[in-house]
Amino acid sequence: MSEGGTTRIPFVSRMRADDAASWLAALNAAMPGRQVVPLAELTPAERAAAAVAIVADPDPADLLPMHRLVWVQSLWAGVERMLSETQGAPYAIVRMNDPQLALTMAEAVLAWTLYLHRDMPRYRRQQQAAQWRQHPLALARDRRIGILGLGNLGKAAACALVNQGFNVSGWSRTASGFDGVETLTGEDGLDALLEWTDILVILLPLTPETRGLMDRRRLGTLPVSASIINFARGPIIDDDALLEALNTGHLGHAVLDVFATEPLPEASPYWKHPGVTVLPHISAPTNKATASRIVAANVEAYLRTGMVPPGVDRAKGY
Amino acid sequence: MSEGGTTRIPFVSRMRADDAASWLAALNAAMPGRQVVPLAELTPAERAAAAVAIVADPDPADLLPMHRLVWVQSLWAGVERMLSETQGAPYAIVRMNDPQLALTMAEAVLAWTLYLHRDMPRYRRQQQAAQWRQHPLALARDRRIGILGLGNLGKAAACALVNQGFNVSGWSRTASGFDGVETLTGEDGLDALLEWTDILVILLPLTPETRGLMDRRRLGTLPVSASIINFARGPIIDDDALLEALNTGHLGHAVLDVFATEPLPEASPYWKHPGVTVLPHISAPTNKATASRIVAANVEAYLRTGMVPPGVDRAKGY
Numbered sequence A, B: 001m002s003e004g005g006t007t008r009i010p011f012v013s014r015m016r017a018d019d020a021a022s023w024l025a026a027l028n029a030a031m032p033g034r035q036v037v038p039l040a041e042l043t044p045a046e047r048a049a050a051a052v053a054i055v056a057d058p059d060p061a062d063l064l065p066m067h068r069l070v071w072v073q074s075l076w077a078g079v080e081r082m083l084s085e086t087q088g089a090p091y092a093i094v095r096m097n098d099p100q101l102a103l104t105m106a107e108a109v110l111a112w113t114l115y116l117h118r119d120m121p122r123y124r125r126q127q128q129a130a131q132w133r134q135h136p137l138a139l140a141r142d143r144r145i146g147i148l149g150l151g152n153l154g155k156a157a158a159c160a161l162v163n164q165g166f167n168v169s170g171w172s173r174t175a176s177g178f179d180g181v182e183t184l185t186g187e188d189g190l191d192a193l194l195e196w197t198d199i200l201v202i203l204l205p206l207t208p209e210t211r212g213l214m215d216r217r218r219l220g221t222l223p224v225s226a227s228i229i230n231f232a233r234g235p236i237i238d239d240d241a242l243l244e245a246l247n248t249g250h251l252g253h254a255v256l257d258v259f260a261t262e263p264l265p266e267a268s269p270y271w272k273h274p275g276v277t278v279l280p281h282i283s284a285p286t287n288k289a290t291a292s293r294i295v296a297a298n299v300e301a302y303l304r305t306g307m308v309p310p311g312v313d314r315a316k317g318y
Helices: A017-028 A044-049 A080-085 A099-116 A120-128 A152-163 A186-196 A216-222 A239-247 A288-303 B017-030 B044-049 B080-087 B101-118 B122-126 B152-163 B186-196 B216-221 B239-247 B290-306
Strands: A006-013 A034-038 A051-055 A069-074 A092-094 A144-148 A166-169 A183-184 A199-202 A226-230 A251-256 A276-278 B006-013 B036-040 B053-054 B071-074 B092-094 B144-148 B166-172 B182-184 B199-202 B227-229 B253-258 B276-278
Touching: A006 A017, A006 B239, A017 A152, A017 A288, A034 A288, A051 A288, A099 A120, A099 A251, A099 B101, A120 B276, A144 A152, A144 B036, A152 A166, A166 A186, A183 A186, A183 B071, A186 A216, A186 A239, A186 B006, A186 B152, A216 A239, A226 B053, A239 A251, A276 B122, A276 B144, B006 B017, B006 B044, B017 B036, B017 B186, B017 B276, B036 B290, B071 B290, B101 B122, B101 B152, B101 B199, B101 B227, B101 B253, B101 B290, B122 B144, B144 B152, B144 B227, B166 B186, B182 B186, B186 B216, B239 B253
Parallel strands: A006 A034, A006 A051, A051 A069, A069 A092, A144 A166, A144 A199, A166 A183, A199 A226, A226 A251, A251 A276, B006 B036, B006 B053, B053 B071, B071 B092, B144 B166, B144 B199, B166 B182, B199 B227, B227 B253, B253 B276
Antiparallel strands: none
């Protein structure tokens, strides 16, 4: 894997060429003394010898010739597609775990929670109708925010909301309560959380257990006029059930950043629905500079000591 | 001013009857043992004897028969209209100074700063065009927020923004720097702040000095694509100059909650301008429950001890 003293590390992705070029620039800037290069530039011998690769939604066929691959560093935090496409592969998959990502996601959750709390969609509709009308404002402490998923992202989001005075509860597989946030668990806990919630924030990983979790029954368990923010993965919500709940007026508004198919197809009823805010998967973009420093630290530690960072648990799916 | 042991305190306003009724309910709930009553219910003798009144944008003619009025408690924080209508009047005017008001305003500043920081107006336009397109996201620490006015409201807003990681500077009449917020003062300081600012937040009182402060030259001092949030008073901005700056593309967006004439006239070009978010004066509504407790404490202290709370400085105008 060495060539004239420089380790060449393969970069494997299905990105557009301009995206890949800017990632390569950021990664190489963070790793002086190494060379991160597109897979196509490696010789067959280099591919066969590579023990580590940097990946972003890679074509699994590209990884097959790397017989000695020990682990791959993903640039993304969500790796469910890669997991399903590389079942049985012997290498470990390390997710991006950038503290900046959690801060950016927490910022997004706070921003769109305030968007709903402050009635921005309604005031927007009033502006279109040149209508001047004030609506009562609840105090933040009287606004109940339920968070599904309390991993790194969910915890950071909960902290940001608590700091801003909101009444926050969460639900996760394993109850791990923390200051100021009651944590529920299990089927009954989920129902109890949904019954209580004014604004539901979804930050769960997509797994066989969470696919379709927010079905007709659970959406109906939310109180009348509750709102939903989905910053996790589209298939966690049943789209038909959500549209029905919005159309009957049971739910007030949905902020959707993720969809079963992305980009969202032009024919989707979400685009024109007055009760839906469509975002193009922008809640927590990876910051190339901070993420490249994480990748650099992980790869350098491995090259120097052989230590592989903790990988995804293929059974749990995250 | 006593009747059967109960002090009757006049309530003087030009509110709609239903608004006045809900204020009277909140005030009376906060003042057991007193009676807050509409002016019309007082006898001429009671009016002549009244030393204190609770007011909300009162008709000055209504206050004239109260010869012994020592002070009035306003329900509003902004009293410039009352000041200009009651020049030379001998009584003190006490503004509403509710800590909840500052928290609510800080929440509004944070909410609409995040609205601009997170490009919500642009993603809204994209949704209308069924367009899926991601834009780069700046880190909060690289987003420069300039606050005009660092009284109670400005300081609370600055703290909320600093807590969320933004780069915040402020400008006020008297430089009173505080942790993490550089404070500028004077004409040169204002120009320096404007040159530096990505998002300008206006929280100044309306005085002869601040009327028309954001004129053509000062709007032009802001960097290209800067945005403005005005949560103070409409006449602080020159409307024609603002529209020009938005139309030439010098400014990116304006969030306007206050206007020279309110409700905003139907003919105003702001309603339909794609670069303007019109809000119906909702940034920091007074919370009737918390405000009534402040009024109660001030009035009770006066009735028991004769102590008048600090009033507005008629020379400064706030």
